[in-house]
Amino acid sequence: MKHFHSLLAVVSAVCTLVSATPVQTSSISTSNPFKNLNFFVSPVYREEVIKASITLAKQGKWDLASRANYVATKVGTFLWVSDTATVPKVADWLKEASLLEKLTGKKQVVEIQVYNLPDRDCSAKASAGELSYANGGEAKYQAFIQGIVSQIKKFPNIRVVIGLETDSIGNLVTNLSVEKCANAAEGQKRSLAYAIASLQLPNVAIYADGAHAGWLGWPSNIGPTADLISEILTKAKAINPKATIRGLATNVSNYNGLGNQPQMGYDELVYVRNLQPLLAAKGIDAHFIVDQGRSGNQNSTRSGGDWCNNKYAGFGTLPTTNTPDALVDAIVWAKPGGEADGTSDPTAARFDEACGSETSLKPAPEAGTWFQAYFEQLLVNANPKIPKIL
Numbered sequence: 001m002k003h004f005h006s007l008l009a010v011v012s013a014v015c016t017l018v019s020a021t022p023v024q025t026s027s028i029s030t031s032n033p034f035k036n037l038n039f040f041v042s043p044v045y046r047e048e049v050i051k052a053s054i055t056l057a058k059q060g061k062w063d064l065a066s067r068a069n070y071v072a073t074k075v076g077t078f079l080w081v082s083d084t085a086t087v088p089k090v091a092d093w094l095k096e097a098s099l100l101e102k103l104t105g106k107k108q109v110v111e112i113q114v115y116n117l118p119d120r121d122c123s124a125k126a127s128a129g130e131l132s133y134a135n136g137g138e139a140k141y142q143a144f145i146q147g148i149v150s151q152i153k154k155f156p157n158i159r160v161v162i163g164l165e166t167d168s169i170g171n172l173v174t175n176l177s178v179e180k181c182a183n184a185a186e187g188q189k190r191s192l193a194y195a196i197a198s199l200q201l202p203n204v205a206i207y208a209d210g211a212h213a214g215w216l217g218w219p220s221n222i223g224p225t226a227d228l229i230s231e232i233l234t235k236a237k238a239i240n241p242k243a244t245i246r247g248l249a250t251n252v253s254n255y256n257g258l259g260n261q262p263q264m265g266y267d268e269l270v271y272v273r274n275l276q277p278l279l280a281a282k283g284i285d286a287h288f289i290v291d292q293g294r295s296g297n298q299n300s301t302r303s304g305g306d307w308c309n310n311k312y313a314g315f316g317t318l319p320t321t322n323t324p325d326a327l328v329d330a331i332v333w334a335k336p337g338g339e340a341d342g343t344s345d346p347t348a349a350r351f352d353e354a355c356g357s358e359t360s361l362k363p364a365p366e367a368g369t370w371f372q373a374y375f376e377q378l379l380v381n382a383n384p385k386i387p388k389i390l
Helices: 002-020 043-058 062-074 089-104 137-153 168-174 179-198 219-239 268-280 372-380
Strands: 079-081 108-114 159-164 204-209 247-250 287-291 328-332
Touching: 043 062, 043 089, 043 372, 062 372, 079 089, 089 108, 089 137, 108 137, 137 179, 159 179, 168 179, 168 204, 168 219, 179 204, 179 219, 219 268, 247 268, 268 287
Parallel strands: 079 108, 108 159, 159 204, 204 247, 247 287, 287 328
Antiparallel strands: none
16 A cells, blocks of 8 residues: 555656646648638727728718728738737737637638837837847747737637747848847847747747848848748757747738839749748748738839838738739738838937938828828729728
8 A cells, every 4th residue: 555655646746747847839830821711800900990081081082981991891910019018918809809700600810910029120210119138128028928828828719820020030131230230139039939939839820020022032141041040940949849930921011012023122922932942941841921011002113221101102912812822821911001110200219211211201100100191192002902891
């Protein structure tokens, strides 16, 4: 009997140890996470656009107001988690998606842009964030990521697509000559790896940053891009051996075409077709999502510095899984069109010279705040035209 109780004690201890060890899972990496699902309509963007539609109606612009109503109620866009205060809202969004599935019987895919990397936007000023490595940003970012993980775990049956830290890879590849970027580089690699390792949930698909064709698509940049993605994934696997990504998100908040832009360096289809084999050579079976939310006008001449509130832009192809290449899982609207890229006020702390350029619509408010004139421009220049809804 004494030996029996000893055996029970050992078994109990082993069971306790097993239960205390987190079960490592993988995110979605081998199938298109958008397939046969509806793009969830962002409640945040919906509210902004409904207000914009009312403004247009009051101005007598009934045609634009009706098209704005379509954008507000029919077009799925990414929800942005760009500070710690927004993290608790993730559960609210997923709850709405869950209720919508129950009411309509249509499965939803909720798209979330995680955008709070310490020293983010290190090569510019317009979208500088709340965290810095000099002020404990690495630990705070880990807590931020764990907060998002805990919110998603509350709704394990809702499909979630994560766009991870737009511009991060672009800055790490090309902007290490900028002191702020150089100082943050190793910390950002660790933080990106931590985020990938931690977001390995069975209902989640992760797309790391792929910047865009005009940034990383050049011969001198595209090879180092594949090298960097491989390095970060290796770091992620050291934390969680099952860590994986579905692929990369490209053209986020930019204006490049997708198979319809002859100007060299400004077509995302050319870019992803060139990048994918380099990633495959490193054992990464990457697929892509491409932002076309503001890519409707492919007739204007582009330049590398025209990223801020481009005054020629229009809404582009609506979100869809009908893409020009199987490498592209979906065309998405990652940047909510109408939210400013940055202020044109030269006295503002976050003023970036690009937002005061000749290609920028002015006057413009701070990044992320509503820019009614810009939203109207996107509607007017939309290609294809946004449908009407009364």
